[in-house]
Amino acid sequence: MKKISVVLFNTLSREKEVFKPIKEKTVGLYSCGPTVYLHAHIGNMRAYLFVDFLRRTLEYNGFKVKHVMNITDVGHLFGDEDDGKDKMEESAKREKKNIWDVAKHYTDLFLKDIDSLNILRANILPRATDHIKDQIELIKTLEKKGYTYRISDGIYFDTSKLKEYGKLARLNLKGLKEGARVKKNIEKKNPTDFALWKFSPKDKKRQMEWDSPWGIGFPGWHIECSTMSTKYLGQPFDIHTGGIDHIPVHHVNEIAQSEAAYDKPLANFWMHNAFLNLKNGKMSKSEGKILVLDDLIKMGFSALDFRYLVLTSHYRSELKFSKESMIAAHNTFNRLKEYVIELKKTAKNKINNENIEKFKEMFLKAINTDLNTPEALSVLWKVIRSNLNTEEKLILIEDFDQVLGLGLKDLKNESKIPKEIEKVVKKREIARKGKKWAEADKLRNLILEKGFIVEDRKSGPMIKKA
Numbered sequence: 001m002k003k004i005s006v007v008l009f010n011t012l013s014r015e016k017e018v019f020k021p022i023k024e025k026t027v028g029l030y031s032c033g034p035t036v037y038l039h040a041h042i043g044n045m046r047a048y049l050f051v052d053f054l055r056r057t058l059e060y061n062g063f064k065v066k067h068v069m070n071i072t073d074v075g076h077l078f079g080d081e082d083d084g085k086d087k088m089e090e091s092a093k094r095e096k097k098n099i100w101d102v103a104k105h106y107t108d109l110f111l112k113d114i115d116s117l118n119i120l121r122a123n124i125l126p127r128a129t130d131h132i133k134d135q136i137e138l139i140k141t142l143e144k145k146g147y148t149y150r151i152s153d154g155i156y157f158d159t160s161k162l163k164e165y166g167k168l169a170r171l172n173l174k175g176l177k178e179g180a181r182v183k184k185n186i187e188k189k190n191p192t193d194f195a196l197w198k199f200s201p202k203d204k205k206r207q208m209e210w211d212s213p214w215g216i217g218f219p220g221w222h223i224e225c226s227t228m229s230t231k232y233l234g235q236p237f238d239i240h241t242g243g244i245d246h247i248p249v250h251h252v253n254e255i256a257q258s259e260a261a262y263d264k265p266l267a268n269f270w271m272h273n274a275f276l277n278l279k280n281g282k283m284s285k286s287e288g289k290i291l292v293l294d295d296l297i298k299m300g301f302s303a304l305d306f307r308y309l310v311l312t313s314h315y316r317s318e319l320k321f322s323k324e325s326m327i328a329a330h331n332t333f334n335r336l337k338e339y340v341i342e343l344k345k346t347a348k349n350k351i352n353n354e355n356i357e358k359f360k361e362m363f364l365k366a367i368n369t370d371l372n373t374p375e376a377l378s379v380l381w382k383v384i385r386s387n388l389n390t391e392e393k394l395i396l397i398e399d400f401d402q403v404l405g406l407g408l409k410d411l412k413n414e415s416k417i418p419k420e421i422e423k424v425v426k427k428r429e430i431a432r433k434g435k436k437w438a439e440a441d442k443l444r445n446l447i448l449e450k451g452f453i454v455e456d457r458k459s460g461p462m463i464k465k466a
């Protein structure tokens, strides 16, 4: 097969670039993970599904991937500025729980959801609170190099000291200085300066706080990602991911800290997913209009129905979420599963490698072109509608599913159909073979009364839930 390079859109250059790893064959991938103060919603899940498509595409191309995803359990304030309330502390207060229990509870829910969505777990899932010492060390390095200053509520990073501050977001610093981003904290030297270490309030005891060379407090949000990415992947590493909302503040500040400390780039590729939106805009916890995966399950959908829906839109395009779009994804995915089950039942044929290679090449071209998953799905349906034989189709579908992750390889028909129904279906088959049509109809009605439909296909009876 022709060699097809992996091409990825790099937010740094705003261009699609051929991907080449720093170390031959092993890719260092870092993804900003969940802030574990609430149940992550399906918009967040879109971000993790995007990373999963990326990782699976790299692996499909023969790369080994070392994937790190952080768990933010401290330091993230509301509003991405440094004077909002603390997300974790507020949740603990609202739920009247110990903050560590809150963090554990939402981390567990996050892991349960990503498992249901067939998202491969990162090789390393480091927690910010397990890396406080490392974060303090990094701040000390920045302090030694003259990038920090102290004001009444913490130690801040002086962004005016970096020539290229904001390059990822192409920030207009002059515009910002003139007031585009409100300078809420009058002690800050520049509106873009951000906290590296925040002091605990004098009048209150926080649940999460640590001693440091500057006083008791907690790390700013961005320092954890600079610290943990470099600790586990080195600097620079290959690819850093997150949602587009992270570009102007969080990722710009990660780059500032890491490049200031070590005088080299943090990551070669920066990749960002667009939002999952509701009718009135972004799904977000702070806006209050959120759906979690369990809500979809309660509505009668499966986690993989949602995965199918996310595959139907390119990761850099907005995904408009509605019940109608979910129903459409559910129906199409059901058809796909029924088709695959049918294929699995039929006899094995001889395969023609040329047929297989032709479709594999089409699929590879789709995913290697900046993860074009809608096109990859359309190649899958082309295979289904093609005149390939059943064995060839199955081989291709299972091969593609290494990237799509829809669980098609392990799909079985029997599991959901009770034994009792299968027995009646068998009886009906015997009646049909003996041309006892009245009895066959009676048995079909009996099956229907028990909540199942039987359809007569060339390959045999197909049983479905009514």
Ligand code: AMP
Binding pocket: 032, 033, 034, 035, 036, 042, 043, 044, 045, 046, 047, 241, 242, 243, 244, 245, 246, 273, 274, 275, 276, 277, 282, 283, 284
């Ligand atoms: P957070 O837990 O708020 O830090 O967000 C976790 C990840 O989800 C980040 O990469 C965000 O950029 C991403 N994200 C948040 N809201 C959405 C959304 N509505 N659609 C897609 N990604 C989102």
Ligand code: ZN
Binding pocket: 031, 032, 033, 225, 250
């Ligand atoms: Zn991050």
